[in-house]
Amino acid sequence: GKPVYTEDLxxxxxxxxxxxxxxxAFAKxxxxxxxxxxxxxxxxxxxxxxxxxxERFTLAGQSYPEPSPYDRLILDEIVRYVGDEVAIIAAVDEKTALQAMKKIKVDYEVLAxxxxFEQALGHASVVHPEDDLQVNFDIGLKSEHNIAASWKEEVGDVEEEFKQCSVVVEDVYYPQAQAHAMMETYRAFTHLDHMGRLVVVSxxxxPFHIRRQLARALQLPASKIRVMKPRIGGGFGGKQTGAVEVFAAIVTLKTGKPAIIIYDRKETFSCTTSRHAMRLKVRLGADQAGIIRAIDIHVLSDTGAYGEHAATVLSCVGHYTLPLYNKTRAVRFTGHAVYTNKMPGGAFRGYGATQG
Incomplete structure (x- = not known):
């Protein structure tokens, strides 16, 4: 048969x-x-x-209990990056919606x-000052210090092994944020079926994680939501985050009418997620034969305004990298994922392995 995509339906x-x-970037x-x-x-x-x-929730596409913090609302009084959502407009056509957008007046208190991200720890500004952030289990969240997640793992006596090494080298690396650039941008279509159930075509x-996200964000039973995934025009990890579905869904619930949201290319690049930018401080120790015996990696990860995939991408830098060196006698991996006032980081092909 003929393949169909979200907009076709x-x-x-x-x-x-x-x-x-x-x-x-930061305002109330x-x-x-x-x-x-x-x-x-x-x-x-x-x-x-x-x-x-x-009700705070996460847009990270992860099995429950999600390791990402519940740190966002559908719309918030505080905006945390250039491009963060301020208002949702629904109209009979795109021209009318864009005209209406221009007529909305917003007054902001601009914050520092x-x-x-290298200055996030201990910065005078706290990206998430609210006291209702939630986690399903301990991920090292310390929002008052702009820490979304922390990780520490050590096998063997690292410092003692470095003392025994003939050669020790150290360096600092900066993997940059990257955009997924899928052909089909983010989009979703919503309507109510004959039983009053919310149907989301995305x-x-x-799809199953989207249903759980919507149930929490919209305060609906999951049984009242059906998510359909037709052909997808590329994702590469970007569509492992629920970037758009909740906005169309809440319009349908408020109006009772079908709704569609399609991000343009600018929104896709600047209002969704990217690969996490990081700083990696790496120390390697080798014996006289050139065999690596000790590795010490410390990571600082920029999770941006929200913590989608913050803890898991951070941990995977170590989990995907260190097993490659199977002749080491000691390894250590530590790190923080920090909040900044930039577009959030998220899932991207490689999921931490690329940075590591």
């Missing part, structure tokens, strides 16, 4: 969903006026942080952002 009368985004919304936008003919609904559930790698 969308109803023609579906509301078009667009997102008003923050122009600031003081006021938001949507009255002029709501009067525009063809606008169905405009949602702000006042209109969404206050954390832009350099270009995703993680």
């Amino acid at each position: 969308a109803m023609k009368q579906a509301l078009v969903v667009k997102i008003l985004r923050s122009p600031h 919304i003081i006021s938001i006026d949507t009255s002029r936008a709501e009067k525009l003919e063809g606008v169905e609904c405009i949602l702000t942080y006042k209109d969404v559930p206050k 952002p954390v832009l350099d 270009s995703t790698q993680i």
Whole structure:
């Protein structure tokens, strides 16, 4: 048969969903006026942080209990990177939605952002000052210090082995953030079926995780949500994060009407996730025969504004790398994933192995 993608399955009368985004890296919304936008003919609904559930969740596509912190809301009073979501606009067509977006007035209290991940630890600004962050188990979260996750693993006496080595070398490496650049950008279509169940058609790698995310974020029983994944035009790990589904879903729940959201290429590059940028301090020790006997790696990972996949990508830098050196006598791997006011990091092919 003929393959179909998410947009091919969308109803023609579906509301078009667009997102008003923050122009600031770190700010608090003081006021938001949507009255002029709501009067525009063809606008169905405009949602702000006042209109969404206050249950924090993660967009990371991971099995429950997720090791990623529950640190985001659908819309928040605090915006944490340039491109963070401020308002959801739904209208009869894209032109009307974009016109409405321009009529929304937002006043911000601009805060000092954390832009350099090497300065995040102990920075005067705390990216997540709220007291309702949650984790399913200990991942080393210390949000007051901008630490989303920490990891430490050691086998053998590393320092003693270095003393026995004939050659010890040290260096620092900086793997950069990268974009997935899949052909089909992020998109989802939502509607209610004849039983009132929320149906989500999404270009995703993680349909079952999307259902769980939506159930928590929207405060619905999972049995009231069905997620369908048609053909997907590339993902490469990017679509292992639920970037768009919740925005179309909440519009459908609020209006009772089908809704579709399609990110353009700019949003795909700047408002989703990237590979985690990192700093790796590496120390290797070898004997006279050139066999590596000791390895010490310390990682600082930039998880950006939210902690999707922060703990697991960090740990995989060690788990995927150290077993390659099977003649070592001692290894140590330590690290922190830190919050900054930049687009979040997330899953990307290699998932930590590439950085390591």
